[in-house]
Amino acid sequence: MSHVCHTPHTGAPVRVAVVPDSFKGSARAVDVAGAMARGVREAFVGSDTPVEVDTLPFADGGEGTLDALLGAWGTTARTADTTDALGRPVRARYGLSPDGRTGVIEAAEANGLPLLADIPLRPLEATTRGIGPLAAALLDAGVEEILLCIGGSATTDGGVGLLTALGAQPLDADGAQLPDGGGALTALERLDLSGLDPRARTVRWRIACDVTNPLVGPAGAAMVFGPQKGATAADVRTLDTGLNRLADVLARDTGTDVRERAGMGAAGGLPAPLVALLDAETVPGSRLVAEVLGAERLLARADLVLTGEGSFDGQSLSGKVVDSVRRLTPGNTPVVVIAGSVSVPPERLRDAGITAAFSIARGPASLERMREEVLPAITETALHCCRLFAHRYA
Template identity: 65%
Template sequence: MPTAEQRHRSLRVAIVPDSFKGSASASEVAEAMAAGVRDAASSSGVGLEIRTLPFADGGEGTLDALLGAWGTDARTTATTDALGRPTTARYGVSPDGTSAIVEAAEANGLPRVSDVPLQPLAASTHGVGVLARAVLDAGCTDVLLCIGGSATTDGGTGMLRALGVRFLAADGTELPDGGGHLRDLATLDTSGLDPRAAAARWRIACDVTNPLVGERGAAAVFGPQKGATPADVEVLDAGLSRLADVLADHTGVEVRDLPGAGAAGGMPAALTALLGAEIAPGGLLVADTLGLPALLDGVDLVLTGEGRLDSQSFGGKVVDTVRGLTPPAVPVVVVAGSVQVDAATLADAGITAAFSIANGPQELSEMSTGAVAAVTATTTQVVRLLLAR
């Protein structure tokens, strides 16, 4: 039993790391940090309260991070890739069965179609809609949709088709899938929209502010990454422009210049207009879903980390989100694979200190193999230093 003095001397630590991509999952990093904290405090006479939360910023790895935090297993369903070919995709459901996490790239991601030439005009989000149906079938009413890494530029129309919306030409025929046909869009038929989709809460993790159309729009900025030629970009931009007009006529919602509507080939556009989807920075949405503000309440120290800490880390990534939600007086320490920012940048970002796990010059492969053990060792040294105060 600790003495009264030891109970008074307690350390409450929140551990909220991202994954070290290619080396360790967010859950593995969190466990390694917790082991380091326990090692450091084992002979100090200090009482410990450790709160761990594997985290992600709404991009790649968010599904795995939420599954780790929820303690649930991924579910799978049959769907199609961006070119309509059969595939399977994963999704996650919260322990209470009400919330779901969907990574769109599980269905429409670029890696899924890397075995064939890219087809930017035909690529469709229909498979994401099939994945969304599986989530609704599971009884979820709150869906966090992570949209990065897409191979599509169809404004989210394929996903809405799978949920029952029809996109019609002037002669009443239904348009084929893909953004290349949206120039011929005349009207919508939403009478078949799945009522569960209409009633659900949809939140879209989005860390860009690009509008739907124009020189900063979905086609112009992101289309070339998906195989679009300059001529394709013109076709896709014209189609998205037409989609914006028809959505405005049908719903009264203007999406043409909506910040973030151009993300993932314009996927937020139709979802915002037809489902009332909310667009927000991914880190904040994940924080809200997992209850990060409550976890940070009353702690004495926050440990976070990622594979590489650089200038991009402070633009809505995990470290930035964690620092922004931590009370100003609480120190935030980063443990990273590599640290590529100087002390002044760290101070400006509100980071107390950052430490690399590298033990002298090392090859990336060597660091990856020993990443978990190195995270524990580095965390031990960090906490010993803090306890020495």
Template identity: 60%
Template sequence: MADTVDPLRVVAVPDSFKGSATAAEVAAGIEAGVRAACDNAGRPVEITVVPFADGGEGTLQALLSAWGEEARSVPTVDALGRPVSARFGISPDGRLGVIEAAESNGLPLIDDAEFEPMRAGTRGVAALVEAVLDRGVSEILLCIGGSATTDAGAGLLAGLGARLLDADGEELPDGGGALAQLDRIDLTGLDQRLHRISWRVACDVTNPLLGPRGAAAVFGPQKGADEDQVRQLDDALDRFARTLLDDPESVIDKPGMGAAGGMPLVLHGVLGAELLPGAELVADVLDLRPTLAAADLVVTGEGRLDEQSLNGKVIDTIRRLTPATTPVVVLAGEVALDAAQLADRGLIAFSIAPGPRTLSELRTETHDQLRRVAQSVTAVFLSGARRSPPTETTESPA
């Protein structure tokens, strides 16, 4: 009976290299290198390509690439109320709608204008929600990172039919600053479909809504707020929460409420959304655990591998979801962890930089360097792998 060799089962599951390559492009480079090494060694290979993300910017595209689906788009407004076209996604079975809030309220959309932290709002996200609801989904996955806003989702709520009123019964303008004048909220006009679906929110920070670790204090300065504006926004968010909720104390200090300018306040407090760690949520949506469990080798990657990578981000999540006996190799533009740190987490890491390069040079070489290093890594793995003996039994190995 002729000897047979089982295919090498490889999973390529990288994050994007921000500014250089999308997760799908990184995965394609890894796949090319793995296939080249296996061809050279005469080893059959089964490679599963899963572009990945941690629930922040880039998650929509990563999921669409993994599903082989195209993005849809809808006209809406950015954080300053200017017209913009924003994308959303629908899963292949039509059950799940995916929204990346930064498509409408993200910082990159307003980098051509002066930041207005008191006026920036989330109303534009409402058009994305309505577009997804119109497709008949039963669940929405909302990724909220990268926002330019600090309004705790007030604009989103207004865009979905609520009325935020001052003491004279006039509707408030958009923005966190206007919430200082809030007197009452009328929710009778809310789209009733909002309560007929389930919501999951990708959230990778644990900040509360208010106080020195809250949405305004920690993230407001990144959005243009000075010290006085931070204080005003913090007070305004407090007023909004206490006007909106029957039991605000149970929500205000909940971990994650301070994400994306406090947007989870509306998503969780009004719509009942579940807040979950972003990378684990994406892994769940893609049903990644059985794929990783079946692999002989897992290759992941990101632009810079550092201590943040080990705290709930893509690399950390992939390692935790992969069986301890399966090697996890990280390819990165820069590796800022030492051997002891890597060994402690069960990781093997390689920089794809071949030598001194400028960032612009590395960006043009990303695919080729990923292919080169992935090929070398796979060749080394194959050289150390034992050839499986032929077997007459169907019993699975323990």
């Protein structure tokens, strides 16, 4: 698929859509979008044709999604007292749409690996319980839908901690409540839902999920992701056994075998009980964000689209933000990528329908220096890119 520039429309403004991801570790999507927009406007200085810039900070459902949605909505983060994956007190953020109908949780605000960077990991005890107070805060706010973004977790407890925080009780064969963590699931006999917050059943749950790993087995949550969360070989076996036991209980009590569903292994099995018990939907993260933000409508009216991310590589064209923007943009509209680094060969750009890709790197520099200069460099790169486009209207 090739891109051909729109024919200039005399007297009408040029519409440029700026739809970037964050530059991970360097700049939030909302700041990247602002930097690109400044470059676009500077590029059209002196042109007889006005430019209109639509900015839409974007994300793929993982890290940065909360900030992207808040930036697009024009709302500010709310906070709640909760706990991290090992039960230590933390203050975590969540978001609410302007109309109050949709809430968003970035689960890693409560169960993320970065929160445990100062202590040894304990993969058998790590719990999703801390996500519960964030969900409860949204239920208290009266939302109709909860968007749950689940990347970056430190947990492999099959989401049982979250259910526990909402009032469920995981019980062993003697009727005693199990302790937190995936290691305890090997003794799970049943999930007592009599105390579950009834609002958890009536709200719509949508889970941003970009992996297809099953819950258990060689490609499952414990085997693939457990070692990243500190699990030894023995821990992995224990966690996988526990998740199998959870799947057995869910299948027995609901008739839904979550082992047969792709993506249930994401975030240590977090989606599994939400799908089986609460009718949660799993949705590719970038598609969910695009739908919530109305990205397709914005891209449909653009004459030029700028997108980007920190590292534009082969994975970028497989469901990430750049790929989603490209797919949502009409085929005759040029799409330009601005990134910290670019390692996609020209022929693949052409095949993917990307018009061009530019790195913001100005030359050899330390990572720290590049981080300090990232926003001015993005603005400068966007300016040079758009000057090639703006000269047609001068």
